[in-house]
Amino acid sequence: MAIVLGPNRYGKAETRVVRVSRDGGVHRLKDLNVSVSLSGAMEDVHLTGDNAAVLPTDSQKNTVFAFAKKYGVGAVEEFGLLLARHFVDSQPTITHARVEIREYGWKRISGPHSFVRDGGEVRTALVHSDGTGGAESVVSGLADLVVLNTTGSEFHGFIEDEYTTLAPTDDRVLATEVTARWRHRDTAPGWEAEDWDASYLEARAALLAAFAETHSLSLQQTLYQMGRRVLAERAELCEVRMAMPNKHHFLVDLEPFGMDNDNEVYFAADRPYGLIEGAVLTDDAPGAPAAWS
Template sequence: MRVVLGPNRYGKAEVRLVRVVRDGGVHHLKDLTVSTALSGDMEAVHLTGDNTAVLPTDTQKNTVYAFARKHGVAEIEDFAILLARHYVESQPAVHHARVSVEEHFWDRIPVPSAGGGPGAGDRRHSFVRSGRETRTCLVHHDADGTTTVVSGLKDLVVLNSTDSEFSGFAEDEYTTLRPTADRVLATEVSARWRHLPAGPGKAASYGESYDEVRRHLVEAFAGTYSLSLQQTLYAMGERVLNARDEICEVRLVLPNKHHFTVDLTPFGMDNPNEVFHAADRPYGLIEGAVLRDDAPEARFSWE
């Protein structure tokens, strides 16, 4: 038997970066969690402990901070692309870089002021952590110059209080679930979408793309009469692909946040789908990908 080294990578996980831009008296905030991973000609460090090819993970962390100062942080995809290309192009032993970024949103704190004078309305430098979803991106860059960008979001909680049913499902001796023609459908959306490579001279507008994809996901969820969460998942991905030419694949993870009607008959009351128990676990977990039939094959792991 011969023992060999398999796929491997190393990097710095969850670098916390907050960037404040001072535009006169108005401040703008970017709050990111950045993770990097490098792979390539790394056999020596594993087999003999030779660190010649190893760019320390501490250096990778420092690069994140230095690039935030040097280049600023606008769209997280652009920032991730800069980092990934730098790691590959500056280190001969690095053949592939993976950079993932999560963006945590903040809202300005509104502070009323008597008379509407200075200080009225939104405070220019005071923020509260937003209850919104978290924006994400994943960038892969290879030594051959190929860059792949996956944008996404997570923790987006949505709910339809009607227009959802579930019936006609398979049953066996262990089935107790009853069909329903009217139920609450709630989920916490995790979505990722793969961009087609930008054409020559065509710069990708990741901010606009994010806003529009998010809008189509939410509108598809709200506008679909759901016979199953699987059907809703497909409708959400289909709508994005039909509306956005720059996207070639959408992957969705939709936990079914069950809402069970409470039996109020012991108290002499009816319950016409008005009072529910929101169960946090266990929950159904629906996952799937929707893609164009001519989408280029992904050359990387989504994880």
């Protein structure tokens, strides 16, 4: 029986970089968490400890900081592609780069240089590149987007067995914390940062509109309608993947206190919770399983 080295990659995880752009007296702020993974001719370092093919992870971290200074930080997709292409183009032993970025939002308080951390969702980007002219993929997305409908949601007609205690309902609170990622058809090399930003904002708006406008018979149905809305409105996208935990809200029994509870007072339970996951894609979506990993 032979023992061989399998797929592998290495890199620098979670480099926290904050870039302040000082346009005269008005400042702009970008706050990122950048993770890099590289792969290529890495057999010797694993099998014999020969580091000749290895770009140190410390150098990867320094590159993130240097590029933030040299090129600035526009859209996270653009910054991720810039980094990924650099690592492959500049190092003959590196044949593939993976760059994952989480962007933390800040809102201007007042004046030119005062900000407050945005407590909303986190913008994400995942970039794969084999270098300039090679295969590439970009997956944009968001996490921690908490949404809630106070009505317009039902859940009934489900399987009932000897362990079922959940009562069917035709009016419930529907709440979830959306993690959504959407795959671009190509890396659009002619795009500017504004194009990536516009695509992100429009995809986010489509998610929210579908959530608000769908009369839900299940969270699965809502997930599908949200993904479908994004793809219907954004031709540059070909696949949406989502994870949506059901943030359960249970009616509180107020009868012991001589009170009715007509869908007014709820207990918000944090666990356990239902977890709904799914993908929605166009029938002509190019295959790119590596794009998501």
